[in-house]
Amino acid sequence: MSTIVSLPDQSTARLPKVSYLNKEYGLKSWLLTGDHKRIAVLYMISITFFFFIGGAMAALIRLQLLTPYSDLLAEDTYNKVFTAHGLIMVFFFLVPSVPATIGNFLIPIMVGAKDLAFPKINLLSWYLYVAAGIMMLCVLTFGGVDTGWTFTTPLSTHYLNTNVVTAGLAVFVAGFSSIFTGLNFIVTIHRMRAPGMTWFRLPLFVWSHYAASILMVLGTPVLAITLVLVVLERTIGIGVFDPTKGGDPLLFQHLFWFYSHPAVYIMILPGMGVISEVISTFSRKRVFGYTAVAFSSVAIAVFGFFVWAHHMFIMGISNYSALVFSLLTMLVAVPSAIKIFNWAATLYKGSITFETPMLYAFGFLGLFTIGGLTGVFLGSLGMDIHLTETYFIVAHFHFVMVGGMLMAYLAGVHFWWPKITGRMYPEGVSRLAAVTTFIGFVLTFFPQFVLGYLGMPRRYAAYPPEFQVLNVFSSAGATVLGIGYLLPLLYLTWSLKYGKIAGPNPWQATGLEWQIQSPPLTENFEKTPIVTHEAYDYEWLANKTKNEVTTVG
Amino acid sequence: MDSHAIAAQTAEPAQLEHEHPAFLRHHFENVAQQREAATFGMWLFLLTEIMFFGGLFCAYLIFRNWYYPAFVAGSHTLHIWAGTLNTTLLIISSFTMAMAVHAAEVRHRTPLLRWMIITIVLGCGFLCVKAYEWHDEWVNHHVPGLNFSIREFTHTNPAYPADKPLAPDMAEKTQIYYSLYFVMTGMHALHMIIGVGLLTILLIRARAGAFTNGHIAPVENFGLYWHFVDIVWIFLFPLLYLISRHQ
Amino acid sequence: MEQHPQEHHHHFPHPEMGASEPTHTPFRIVSPKTYLLIGGCLLVLTAATTAISYVELGVFNAVVAIAIACIKASLVVLFFMHIKYSSKLTKLTVASGIFTFLVLITMTMTDYASRAWGRW
Numbered sequence: 001m002s003t004i005v006s007l008p009d010q011s012t013a014r015l016p017k018v019s020y021l022n023k024e025y026g027l028k029s030w031l032l033t034g035d036h037k038r039i040a041v042l043y044m045i046s047i048t049f050f051f052f053i054g055g056a057m058a059a060l061i062r063l064q065l066l067t068p069y070s071d072l073l074a075e076d077t078y079n080k081v082f083t084a085h086g087l088i089m090v091f092f093f094l095v096p097s098v099p100a101t102i103g104n105f106l107i108p109i110m111v112g113a114k115d116l117a118f119p120k121i122n123l124l125s126w127y128l129y130v131a132a133g134i135m136m137l138c139v140l141t142f143g144g145v146d147t148g149w150t151f152t153t154p155l156s157t158h159y160l161n162t163n164v165v166t167a168g169l170a171v172f173v174a175g176f177s178s179i180f181t182g183l184n185f186i187v188t189i190h191r192m193r194a195p196g197m198t199w200f201r202l203p204l205f206v207w208s209h210y211a212a213s214i215l216m217v218l219g220t221p222v223l224a225i226t227l228v229l230v231v232l233e234r235t236i237g238i239g240v241f242d243p244t245k246g247g248d249p250l251l252f253q254h255l256f257w258f259y260s261h262p263a264v265y266i267m268i269l270p271g272m273g274v275i276s277e278v279i280s281t282f283s284r285k286r287v288f289g290y291t292a293v294a295f296s297s298v299a300i301a302v303f304g305f306f307v308w309a310h311h312m313f314i315m316g317i318s319n320y321s322a323l324v325f326s327l328l329t330m331l332v333a334v335p336s337a338i339k340i341f342n343w344a345a346t347l348y349k350g351s352i353t354f355e356t357p358m359l360y361a362f363g364f365l366g367l368f369t370i371g372g373l374t375g376v377f378l379g380s381l382g383m384d385i386h387l388t389e390t391y392f393i394v395a396h397f398h399f400v401m402v403g404g405m406l407m408a409y410l411a412g413v414h415f416w417w418p419k420i421t422g423r424m425y426p427e428g429v430s431r432l433a434a435v436t437t438f439i440g441f442v443l444t445f446f447p448q449f450v451l452g453y454l455g456m457p458r459r460y461a462a463y464p465p466e467f468q469v470l471n472v473f474s475s476a477g478a479t480v481l482g483i484g485y486l487l488p489l490l491y492l493t494w495s496l497k498y499g500k501i502a503g504p505n506p507w508q509a510t511g512l513e514w515q516i517q518s519p520p521l522t523e524n525f526e527k528t529p530i531v532t533h534e535a536y537d538y539e540w541l542a543n544k545t546k547n548e549v550t551t552v553g
Numbered sequence: 554m555d556s557h558a559i560a561a562q563t564a565e566p567a568q569l570e571h572e573h574p575a576f577l578r579h580h581f582e583n584v585a586q587q588r589e590a591a592t593f594g595m596w597l598f599l600l601t602e603i604m605f606f607g608g609l610f611c612a613y614l615i616f617r618n619w620y621y622p623a624f625v626a627g628s629h630t631l632h633i634w635a636g637t638l639n640t641t642l643l644i645i646s647s648f649t650m651a652m653a654v655h656a657a658e659v660r661h662r663t664p665l666l667r668w669m670i671i672t673i674v675l676g677c678g679f680l681c682v683k684a685y686e687w688h689d690e691w692v693n694h695h696v697p698g699l700n701f702s703i704r705e706f707t708h709t710n711p712a713y714p715a716d717k718p719l720a721p722d723m724a725e726k727t728q729i730y731y732s733l734y735f736v737m738t739g740m741h742a743l744h745m746i747i748g749v750g751l752l753t754i755l756l757i758r759a760r761a762g763a764f765t766n767g768h769i770a771p772v773e774n775f776g777l778y779w780h781f782v783d784i785v786w787i788f789l790f791p792l793l794y795l796i797s798r799h800q
Numbered sequence: 801m802e803q804h805p806q807e808h809h810h811h812f813p814h815p816e817m818g819a820s821e822p823t824h825t826p827f828r829i830v831s832p833k834t835y836l837l838i839g840g841c842l843l844v845l846t847a848a849t850t851a852i853s854y855v856e857l858g859v860f861n862a863v864v865a866i867a868i869a870c871i872k873a874s875l876v877v878l879f880f881m882h883i884k885y886s887s888k889l890t891k892l893t894v895a896s897g898i899f900t901f902l903v904l905i906t907m908t909m910t911d912y913a914s915r916a917w918g919r920w
Contacts, residue, residue: 115580117590183597190889191590192581218900221601225608229736237698238732240612246620246726254908255608305903309911321911528582588827589887596890600897607901614905615912633850640846648839651830651880658829780880784873790846791865795853799861 004282004353005506007424013501015422019519034119035522040105041420042126043096044413048489050092050133053140055485057085062444062478065471070461078461079146080162084139086149087167091174092133094405095263098270099216100129100181102412103209105420107185109513109520110206112194112529117187121180128177135170139163148459150260153241153252157233165234168227175220175227178266182216185209194512196531200294203511203535204287207294208273211301215262215269219305223259226252250316257308265304267401268368269297271408272339275361278411279343281509282358283350286536289342296335303332313384322381329379336372340365355507356427359434360411367403367441371396374449389459392452398445407437410488417492418506422518423499429491437484443477510541576768588770595774599781602744606785609737613792616733620726622719626706627730628796629713630695635686636794639679640786646675647783650776657772660765665772669756672779676749683742690731697732734793741789744782751775828885838879845872 007013020037030038060081064072073081104122108115116122139145145167147156156164189202189210230252232238239245241252280287287293309317309325317325343365352358374396377383387393418424447470452458456467463471505514512529513520533540574584581587617624653668694702706724710716719727755775758764764772849868857864878884883894 113580117580118594119578119580121594179601183594183601186597187590187594191586191593214896217597217600218604218897221603221605222608222904225605228740229608229612232736238736239697239728240616240732246616246623246729248615250911251612251615254911255611258608258904258908305900306907309907317911318914320914324910523579585827593890593893596893600893600900603897603901604904607904610901611905611908614909618912637846637850641843644839644842644846647842647876647880648835651835652832655829655832655835658827777881780876784876787872787876788866788869791849791853791869795849795861795865797861798853799856 002353003355003427004284004508005355005424005427006503006508007500007506008503010500013503015501016517016519016521018521019422019517020522021422021519023522032123034115034123036104036108036116036119036122037420037520037522039119039122039126040101040103043100043104043129046126046130046133047093047096047101050088050136051485052489054085054088054093055482057081057088058478059482061085062475064461065463066475068463068465068468068471073461075461076146077144079148079459080144082459083146083148083167084144087145087171088136089401090149090263090267091171092129092136094267094401095174095178096129096181097267097405097409098274098412099185099209099212099266100125100177102274102409102416103185103270104181106416106513107188107206107209108192109516109524110203110511111189111192112197112512112525112531113188113192114523114525116184117192118180118184122184125177125180125184128173128180132170132172132174132177135166135173139167139170142166150256151227151230151252152256153230153233153249154243157230157241157252165231168231172224172227175224178216179220182213182220185213186217189213194529194531196529200291201531201533201535202294203273204276204290204293204297205270205273208269208276208297211297212266212269214298214301215266215304219259219262219266222255223263226255226259229255250312253312253315254309257311258305261308261311262301262304264397264400265300268405268408269300271364271405271412272297274408274412274415275343275364276339277509277511278357278361278415279346280536281415281507282355282361283347283352284538285346285350286534286538287342288345288348289338290535292338293342296338299335300332303328303335307332307379310379310384313381314388326379326381326384330376333372333376333379340369340372354431356425356430356434357411357415359431359438360407360414363434363438363441364404364407364411367399367407367438371399371401371404374399387452389457390452391448391456391458394458395445395448395452398448403441403445410434410437413488413492415507416513417495418502419513419518419520421496421499422502423495424502424506425488425495425499426491429487433484433487433491436480436487440477440480440482440484444474444481445477447471447473447477508541508545510536510538574767576766584767588773591770591774592777595777599777602781602785606737606740609733609740610788610792613733613737616726616729617792617796620723620729623706623723623726624730625797626710626716626719626724627695627727627734628794629710629716629798630690630693630705631734631794632686632689633794633798635682636790639682640790642675642679642682643783643786646672646679647780649675650779654769654773654776657759657764657769660767662759662762662765665759665765666756669752669759673749673752673756676745676752680742680745680749683738687735687738690735695727695731696735697728701728701731703727737789737793741782741785744785748775748779748782752779828882830879830882830885834879838875842872842875 020035030042033039060073061078064070064078064081066072070078104116143162145160145162145164147160147162147164147167151164151168189206193202229238229240233241240247241249243249276287276293307325307329309321310329313322313326374392378387378393378396414425414430451467451470451474454467456463502518504517506518507514510533512531515529516525577584578587581590649668649672653665653672656662656665656668690696691700693705694700703721703724706719706727707721708718710718718724752775755764755771759772845868849865852864852868853861855861877894883891
């Protein structure tokens with residue numbers, strides 16, 4: 001199989017003598033760093049830790065659902081398990097996944113800057129994440145929380161005596177971590193671009209992070225105040241969500257989903273940015289319709305604020321309101337579809353090779369499309385009344401979040417691994433893992449569409465026996481999926497010591513990050529770059545490499 | 554443009570004077586970029602504050618619509634003199650804070666310190682009045698969840714003889730009014746306390762000359778924060794205190 | 801991409817590079833007289849809003865109160881917070897914040913406002 005990988009001669013290649021990894025040694029130099037690259041690595045370690053805890057929760061869920069009866073876990077315990085799975089995966093993995101790791105690492109380099117605008121705030125952002133994570137671990141240790149990740153009132157405010165307050169505060173703190181990351185990105189992208197780096201020369205990765213950052217800054221505070229109100233309601237009984245005191249439980253949902261719908265775009269947009277980069281590189285072609293993809297990112301961000309009540313169609317909002325939100329939901333699907341069309345057009349007549357990042361990108365294209373289309377079904381009012389609160393919803397969001405976003409994250413990790421560490425991962429095993437993930441994913445979540453359509457409710461510890469066959473398929477798939485996720489943990493760690501030396505540009509990609517050494521220097525560039533070429537300019541790259549000798553070390 | 558021409562261009566004399574100010578962080582090209590980035594960052598933070606308080610205003614609007622008589626009754630128990638006084642104090646403090654920023658911009662240390670101290674005093678004054686008001690609510694059994702009683706609302710209010718006493722179910726709803734009152738003014742007061750604290754730290758650094766050497770950004774951006782907290786109060790005042798006072 | 805040694809560490813962005821440079825807004829120092837004038841207006845408006853609240857205007861009491869509050873807030877934003885003299889980017893930033901806040905309020909209110917309509 002052909003490949004575009006171009007590595008330096010391994011017998012003479014060495015890692016660069018000085019890089020951000022060895023510039024300073026010691027725990028303090030890492031824990032008090034201002035270097036965006038080190039902070040990215042710190043984040044990568046932390047979110048991987050939480051991913052596997054969330055994954056363990058998922059394993060428990062699928063084990064429980066092997067049988068129709070609640071014979072593995074008690075119902076209350078099951079509620080705690082799926083709540084933990086949701087909270088951890090959403091707030092401690094998906095939201096920070098690409099932005100805080102790959103985004104933190106690459107945004108300054110991609111715009112040609114030495115660091116983000118506010119390095120100390122960047123570090124604070126990581127510490128807030130860790131503090132929130134510790135609070136979450138306390139919640140898990142001291143009895144869990146069983147409200148579902150959505151904290152729906154009045155269940156969360158009046159009918160449960162689990163750790164709702166601590167969990168709410170943990171999410172509150174994690175929210176500020178997210179806000180500070182987004183704030184940093186917006187200022188950096190606006191104010192710290194290198195000479196010649198116009199907006200329309202930026203990689204699409206930067207555009208998608210810009211759009212996601214707008215959502216982080218404008219949406220997350222609403223979640224923050226909502227959680228504060230829930231905490232106050234539980235502690236001193238203020239009554240804004242309590243019907244007996246005249247409050248409205250639906251008000252909570254309006255405020256909660258005002259953030260949580262844009263949150264799904266916060267989660268997916270950075271992943272879409274990764275896909276733009278990967279598809280372009282492995283088709284050796286500029287992204288088709290750059291402007292359309294760039295503007296569609298911003299359009300998703302803007303429209304994402306107008307559709308939140310499609311999570312509340314059956315909850316008691318007025319029918320007029322439901323109509324309006326249903327119509328708007330149809331509109332918000334359009335920019336996402338535009339991106340899919342543009343990526344497909346990028347592939348057309350490209351020189352396609354199938355390295356691991358590209359395999360994940362293909363997985364993304366297919367699975368995100370299915371997930372997105374099922375989202376349109378759910379946005380349609382009549383369909384939603386039948387399908388909401390069933391496994392159809394569960395399947396829908398896992399297709400977009402896991403089949404889409406998680407695959408994009410893995411694509412990004414593999415694509416930029418050589419840049420971050422200076423070493424290549426082992427291609428054979430990684431391809432196997434990618435294929436395993438895809439197979440496992442489809443086996444796990446496709447049956448859930450059928451289950452949902454047949455009427456199996458979500459968040460139930462037990463189910464009617466006629467649903468068991470599909471549930472067994474799903475659980476079997478989950479095992480395969482788990483292996484698919486464990487493999488990268490193992491071989492990526494292995495590659496840190498034994499991986500091939502990558503050199504500055506193993507993928508022969510365009511982009512400023514590939515013109516500097518791997519791993520980069522602390523200050524990224526020896527001299528401030530002056531940008532004269534467009535994004536994804538492969539002719540420029542060919543011209544440049546013709547006149548250059550790649551030296552390493 | 555030819556890159557050699559860029560390199561050959563000389564820096565302006567004013568720039569050479571500030572070649573490497575100690576406060577210029579290494580990842581910025583020059584002081585102007587650093588200052589603009591800091592101000593932009595502060596504005597983005599204020600956007601988060603708009604949305605944070607926005608959720609509370611949203612809740613307020615809904616419940617005021619649903620339980621208007623209860624909101625009227627609740628509002629009438631607040632002291633309008635206290636609210637007006639607090640508004641006045643905050644507006645003056647915004648003026649003094651703007652003057653402090655001006656003093657930093659023209660590099661006059663003594664006026665800077667003076668205006669900052671006055672701002673702190675006015676801020677503390679605001680908090681004292683607020684503390685008095687909250688104590689008053691506590692004494693009158695208006696604190697939801699702690700000692701709330703509707704007795705006052707089911708009987709005629711001597712200060713507003715034209716106010717009909719509320720039916721018991723509407724009287725219960727005054728608790729929502731007071732909940733929002735305490736959460737909104739409490740959140741605002743928390744921001745004031747943080748503001749006064751930060752300003753005190755800035756005052757100490759200003760005494761050492763940290764902000765009269767061209768490094769205006771911290772004072773300027775704190776000013777933005779302070780004015781924002783003032784704006785929140787500008788909206789809280791009519792919404793909480795001035796409901797149907799004409800009766 | 802060309803990398804060139806920087807002979808001067810600090811230089812303003814060059815207009816010749818076109819729209820690639822973040823635009824540099826000169827910093828204008830607003831005079832104390834302006835601040836005094838605006839402060840005075842704010843105090844007058846405060847007195848006005850308190851006084852008007854004692855006049856019977858029906859539903860317009862709320863409208864007038866909010867309108868005066870908006871004017872006061874605008875004065876603070878434009879002059880004390882220097883928006884009048886700020887870059888387009890800053891103005892756009894403030895506008896987007898206000899816009900999102902209005903989306904939250906109005907779209908939520910449309911649900912509450914329409915709940916009692918008809919028999920649907």
